[in-house]
Amino acid sequence: MRRSLIPLVLALAVCQSALAEKTPTIDARKTDKLFASLGKEVAVRGKVVSVGKSDADKIRFLDFTTDRERGFVAAIFPATYKAIGDLEKYKGQRVEVRGILEAYKAKTQIKVTKASQLTLILRK
Secondary structure: OHHHHHHHHHHHHHHHHHHHOOOOEEEOOOHHHHHHOOOOEEEEEEEOOEEEEOOOOOOEEEEOOOOOOOOEEEEEOHHHHHHHOOHHHHOOOEEEEEEEEEEEOOEEEEEEOOHHHEEEOOOO
């Protein structure tokens, strides 16, 4: 009887650990929550309001707010351009970005290095 409980207890411990490590989801408009989560693995959801690129076109951006001072952006790096494709398809759409939340100047950002970090949220 005792031996049969050990696998069950281990399975419950693994499940509890997985639930405890669930990635938090943050609304892209909630700047205070974003700044409080710097350095953590998060999922940020929101509507992409504009698409941009750096002057040298080395980094492309999905902007989730019109606040140029404290907004949230997904920074897309060259290695993922081909896999992601035209960023204009995300403009006006709800998108989830997963990754480590960082500060860049006065904004928060997630560096997108894999296409799998971006998910288009389809409306029901």
